[in-house]
Amino acid sequence: MTTLEKIPSRQMTGILVTIWKRVKKIPPVYLIFLVIIIGVSYLNPNFATLNGMLLFLRRASPLAILAIGQLFVVASGGFDLSQGSLVTLTVIGSALIIYNNEENSYIAIMILLGIGIIIGLVNGVVVSYLKVPSLIATLGMLLLVKGGGLYWTGGAPKGYLTENWRYFGRGFIENVPVFGRFPVAVIVFLIVVVIMTILFHKTNLGKQILAIGDNPRASQLSGVKVKLIRIIAFLISAFLSVVAGVMIGGYGGTSILAGEGLEMQSVSAVVIGGALLLGGKGSVPEVAIGGLTLEAIFSLLNLLGLPKPYRDAVQGLIIIGAVAYAAITSKRRD
Template identity: 30%
Template sequence: MDQQARTAALDVETIPRGRMLWRFVRQIAFALISIVVLVVAFGVLNPRFLSGGNWFHIAQQVAVIAILATGQTFIIATAGIDISQGSVVALSSMICAIAIVDAHMSSGVAIVLTLALGAVIGAIIGLSVVVLGVPPFIATLGMLAVALGAALLTTNGTPVFGLPNGFQEISQGTVLGFPNMAWIAVLLALFSAYLLNKTRFGRYTLAIGSNAEAARRVGINVPRHLLLVYVFGGIVSSLAGVIYLAYTAAAQPTSGANYELYAIAAVVIGGGSLFGGVGTILGSILGALLMTILKNGTQLAGISPYVEQVILGIVVVGAVYVDNLRRRLR
């Protein structure tokens, strides 16, 4: 074991606290500043944007993106990427709806079944990466097509309605005046932040993204860990599908379109690096909030949804540019 390998793999543990705090602030600064600018701009364009009712709606809208960004954070931190999230959301919502409406399963059993599906999808992606040597982008691109096709095949492209009110309360209900779906996103974020920052799993995730070979030399089982990261990502994507289904009260085989782009942009805007080794859950949540504010504000401003898609593309490219800029400034 050479000193270079040990240093690279354990970097996350040896950085002084003051330096780590400064790095963290620098990572989330762009997202925070951008949020403030957008809030002011959209508030001027349409005073309704600042209303309590609209912010309640933003809290609902941000939940699914934030959940997906949480899973994407771990994957991107390993220098991977998952562009299948939107299709997995669609397939998961279809399977969950069919289990409840057509198979007459209880909501709890249907949710467990759906999360198990997400784990299997994540395992397939992970095995493709670590066993077959398929690059993460290609592995998840293939899963994007498979999951979308499977979602369409389940009902020949027909939506599924008739979900019970109790199931819909998972997302549509409130606790202390705050949407349930937003509470779920917050709880997942807290758990994920602990997992990433306070556990061996998180340290290994960042170490692999920094230098996979160095991580291997200090004894980290890189293939097994990557497999677990993708399984976690698959479960999170399926959870987002369940939350989205309960929010919309109907399963659409094309739901979740572009959500993977929002999630990837959220992670990068929030300080994550597409080159791996860097990522914060708080930053990703702030990135998700920024993306939601952008979407909500353009709608209230009367901007065409087609223009919104153009803006999304620009934001994704801009996020990558910011990532490169941060890397040069380190």
């Protein structure tokens, strides 16, 4: 301790250097998110309030959850393009099962989670055992689920979603200290983030997902059950798609377009969250923020008065730009 007292100024610079090093290590997605939030708040002062924030989070949570599911597949070296159509199926399928009877709501959610697990399993098995590239396999599944869902409901949504089903997407818990009313969707979002962060970053499963995304051959030769891990990644993605589907239906009501294009939005969110699109690198909290950031970008475009097609164009730019940025700055050597 005596040395510390002798040279306090050096100690101070040391601390400052450490702080600066920490700041430099902050993932860029947090800074991007902050900048866009400031931009939105400037254009719409209501947004900057606590309530405005919570409403934004309620709207953005489903996309962030989808992005986390997508991350599991992307980190393992694949893509899941069936997410969007599974969301649609969740919404229109639930409406059909509930058939205007509140008592059926939770059964509907259970059935849809079951269907989600089966779809994830099929995706995983087709990719692992039939060796179909995931892009093709899940694109096929997208069409299959979309077509199957429409056939099931007869081409148009039937029934309506009851209030208790929609609670998860748009409900509030009243009389919460400090917040007043707190959106249920945000609670679901926080639970998903915590569980998935632990699963991805703190368990063998997460480490093995990254390993097979990095080098499946080396992983296999180190005893990793590559096929099983890959199937689990698709299962998690499909499961979270149904969770997001319940929230999206709750927020927006029945529509056969409920999940349209969400698979590309979740891929964009994964990219914004700094994950490598070719697998092997990614972080759950950062990808969750990536999902929120993408939703905030959409809000910004709205406030600027740009028409909806700009969303797609912006997404395209984000994907190409972010991947190009990652490729240029990547240290990966040949």
